Amino acid sequence: MTTTVLVPSGVLGLGFSQEALNLGIARGCDVIAIDGGSTDSGPHSLGTGVSKYSRAVCKAEWRALMQARAQLGVPLIIGTAGTSGTDSTVDWMYDITCELAEELGQSLRIARLYSGQSAEFVISKLASGQISPLSPAPELDADSLRDMSNIVALAGAEQIQAALETGADIIIAGRTTDTAIIAALPLSRGEHPGACWHGAKIAECGALCSTHPGSGVIRVTFDKTGFEVEPMAPAAACTPHSVSAHMLYENSDPFRLYEPGGHLDVSHARYSALDARRVRVEGSEWIPGPYTVKLEGARLAGYQTMLLALLREAHYVAHAQDWADKLVSVLSERVVAQIGLAPADFTIEMRLIGVNATMGPLENRNSQPAEVGAMCLITAESQDMADEIGRLANPFLLHMPLTEDEPLPTFAFPFSPAQTSRGAIYEFALNHVMALTTPLEAFRLEISEVGAHAHVT
Structure with missing residues (x-):
């Protein structure tokens, strides 16, 4: 047969x-x-x-x-x-x-x-030693399990x-x-x-x-x-x-x-x-x-706002990473000083499209693109706060110079309004097996x- x-x-x-x-x-x-x-x-x-x-x-x-x-x-x-x-x-x-x-x-x-798994069922399995981490796996406790929006086996x-x-x-x-x-x-x-x-x-x-x-x-x-x-x-x-x-x-x-x-x-x-x-x-x-069965879980990681600017001037394209690093530093300082948030309450991330947006620090190619998309991702505990930080970031993403002694640049926003509210974002929070x-x-x-x-x- x-x-x-x-x-x-x-x-x-x-x-x-x-x-x-x-x-x-x-x-x-x-x-x-x-x-x-x-x-x-x-x-x-x-x-x-x-x-x-x-x-x-x-x-x-x-x-x-x-x-x-x-x-x-x-x-x-x-x-x-x-x-x-x-x-x-x-x-x-x-x-x-x-x-x-x-x-x-x-x-x-x-x-x-x-x-689908209830948090309480998984917590009972955790308490009885029937859950083991895979590699890599985040720390797991009852509170983190209750924070998850969905758990599946x-x-x-x-x-x-x-x-x-x-x-x-x-x-x-x-x-x-x-x-x-x-x-x-x-x-x-x-x-x-x-x-x-x-x-x-x-x-x-x-x-x-x-x-x-x-x-x-x-x-x-x-x-x-x-x-x-x-x-x-x-x-x-x-x-x-x-x-x-x-x-x-x-x-x-x-x-x-x-x-x-x-x-x-x-x-x-x-x-x-x-x-x-x-x-x-x-x-x-x-x-x-x-x-054993593998567990997967996700939890709310915050709310996100995105801005995108395009860099074409050769000087800024060549030094895009330096410019992006400076932008993150300047914006982070201003959010703390002017909006009053603690550094732990928000993140600002720059991803350079055409340079290393996919691989990040693992990228090993050095070809020079004609232009670079500078994507700014802002994550906070509410959408209103992420949008507020986005409005603070807007003029800097458009005009911030690489050094203080050079002319004020103007970059391009492909959209108007320049920022997009992405809403709730989630992160994987389980990589474990359950007996x-x-x-x-x-x-x-x-x-x-x-x-x-x-x-x-």
Whole structure:
């Protein structure tokens, strides 16, 4: 017996080739699985519990996948629903699904797997010594946990298997590991454990493991000794290089991948080209271990105002960092003296776009740009105060000279008004693992019937 998983894309909302999806449907599968988000865009989605993806785009893509599910008669799974996998984004995805069920005339059993954690539950685990830090990890105590706006635990295969056992047509899961939604069914059907986790890692981003990443759709088949992976787009191919390289993606160790209940070891994996498009992998090993789940949390870090000025005069472009350092010093002194804030009550940061805005002090290239964007980020305890500091900064960002004995410069503001209120900003505040007595201890399942004769159980 084999188990085949169809992965339409690396994430719902990114897009996929409808032609490739149709080819995947024609080939058949046992389950369709797609990721719904990640932490790639920072802590805002987790902090607010709001998806970063377009609702209209997600609905259009989900419509195609719900139609594919109905045609094949197999389960459809989405993990980390709505970017961050909070309870609110699971409900957001559930609302979309219910709308589509009505529009498509489908009667469905839907399982919602919630990954949100109460602060008090995590505090109890911390008190009993069942939470351990990863590296790096912030200090953790009861007060810091209560300050977090959202805490989620990353579900593994066992929680997805519990949802599958309900007979659900569609599973909408909160925060999960990227691999869990793919590995769950083949593991439950007795396929090779190492192959299940390794193949899930390779397939997690859809066609990113192929020569045509934008096509999205891949098909991975698991058996008792290994797995085979094939892209569905006619122009795409999987090669031993493209498949093996994906173990480097978002993974600090190219040979090991940690999951709830153990880790994957691919040190002895063998990658073989079956033909010009397909790759078979054998030799991956699953090493059981303690059952822990990773925790993610976000908390309010303040409110932010942004100003942007453009430097084009060659003297200032050449000395942009010196000018920016002076500006921060001058503004900080004036905020303390004229507004009356303590230094701990605000931050002023300059990022030089075109010089080091991405890498900061790690930047090692020294090419001279024609112009530099000077982005000033002001963070304070309220939006009103961040805006007030922005108004103080405005004339200095426009006219401050590098030295006192040179003519007063004039830089360019690309917008009027020059400042933008960014609102609440969040920071990641958890990078820990939590030990569980049973896999479902920190999760909950809700089953709903939608469409004709709908009822909730």
